[in-house]
Amino acid sequence: MGQKRADEFDGKKAYRAQEEEGVPFFDDGREIELLHFVYSHPSIEEIRGSPRRVLEAIDEYARTKKYLMNVGDDKGKIVTNLIAERKPQVMMELGGYIGYSCILFGNAVRQAGGRRYFSLERNPEFAAVIMSLVDLAGLSDTVKVVVGSSAASIKRLHATGSLTQIDLMFLDHYKPAYTTDLKLCEHLKLVTPGTVLAADNVIKPGNPPYLEYVRNRTSEKQKQYESGENNGVQTTGFEDRWKDQYKKREGEEKLSTEIQGNPNLIYESELVNSYEPTGVPDGIEITRCVGEMEFETNVRCNNL
Numbered sequence: 348m349g350q351k352r353a354d355e356f357d358g359k360k361a362y363r364a365q366e367e368e369g370v371p372f373f374d375d376g377r378e379i380e381l382l383h384f385v386y387s388h389p390s391i392e393e394i395r396g397s398p399r400r401v402l403e404a405i406d407e408y409a410r411t412k413k414y415l416m417n418v419g420d421d422k423g424k425i426v427t428n429l430i431a432e433r434k435p436q437v438m439m440e441l442g443g444y445i446g447y448s449c450i451l452f453g454n455a456v457r458q459a460g461g462r463r464y465f466s467l468e469r470n471p472e473f474a475a476v477i478m479s480l481v482d483l484a485g486l487s488d489t490v491k492v493v494v495g496s497s498a499a500s501i502k503r504l505h506a507t508g509s510l511t512q513i514d515l516m517f518l519d520h521y522k523p524a525y526t527t528d529l530k531l532c533e534h535l536k537l538v539t540p541g542t543v544l545a546a547d548n549v550i551k552p553g554n555p556p557y558l559e560y561v562r563n564r565t566s567e568k569q570k571q572y573e574s575g576e577n578n579g580v581q582t583t584g585f586e587d588r589w590k591d592q593y594k595k596r597e598g599e600e601k602l603s604t605e606i607q608g609n610p611n612l613i614y615e616s617e618l619v620n621s622y623e624p625t626g627v628p629d630g631i632e633i634t635r636c637v638g639e640m641e642f643e644t645n646v647r648c649n650n651l
């Protein structure tokens with residue numbers, strides 16, 4: 348496990364600061380305001396059909412109007428480099444918001460010869476914004492936006508045969524769901540040797556349970572699996588602001604406590620330090636599934 352350092356942050360491109368605690372920083376109408384901003388942009392005809400120009404217009408809104416919780420340019424480069432290296436046929440993101448990462452990574456997947464980019468978004472209004480901007484960028488042939496909670500969508504895509512393998516997964520949704528959704532994907536054999544995971548916000552706000560899981564040794568995971576210690580959902584290690592981030596709109600997020608995943612998968616994981624688009628330091632955890640140990644497991648899962 349290594350630590351890589353990104354270049355210095357360029358303050359000229361900084362987004363507006365995220366609002367102070369107690370003040371909404373999303374879902375207060377700004378997502379629809381963004382659509383009006385983009386579609387009434389003086390350069391709308393040049394923006395049409397250009398993923399780069401759509402991203403520039405989104406960045407312009409977030410620099411000059413209101414903060415948007417996008418992955419941004421710096422952390423985005425880490426993932427687009429990964430896409431160029433791994434050349435995924437199928438990539439999935441958990442948490443699409445207004446479509447920034449979807450347009451950036453969906454375009455990179457298409458350029459690398461990939462087939463499908465799934466963007467899973469729980470909030471139907473945000474999903475509608477993603478679809479509109481993906482269409483504007485000319486990426487509707489590659490991108491499929493899936494509306495609903497990530498776990499339900501993963502199960503449905505798997506059950507219908509639309510999703511049989513994930514080559515690259517970007518995790519950027521409800522922080523405690525990173526680990527439960529990864530275990531679900533392991534259980535369904537969507538994550539197998541060759542799969543690469545890129546998890547956002549592992550420094551800000553941080554995700555200790557996820558980091559512990561992907562950095563854990565296989566022997567330790569097997570022990571926990573056998574003893575049932577690995578069971579349950581960890582919501583400790585998150586500040587309330589992040590744990591309750593979506594509660595007002597979506598209600599309490601019900602995460603599965605039953606699915607234990609596949610403890611036999613061998614991961615190599617490293618933190619790549621970078622910046623939020625506001626300039627605040629953050630990092631992406633890159634995890635490569637490099638093999639699978641032979642070890643008998645009793646399937647522990649009642650609720651699929």
Ligand SMILES: C[S@@+](CC[C@H](N)C(=O)[O-])C[C@H]1O[C@@H](n2cnc3c(N)ncnc32)[C@H](O)[C@@H]1O
Pocket residue numbers: 416417418419440441442443444445446447448449467468469470473495496497498519520521524593600
């Ligand atoms: C940080 S934003 C995603 C930003 C986006 N990946 C980008 O960089 O442009 C997190 C998003 O995850 C969505 N979300 C939260 N919990 C979710 C869940 N269980 N399933 C699907 N989406 C979820 C939220 O509605 C929000 O839009």
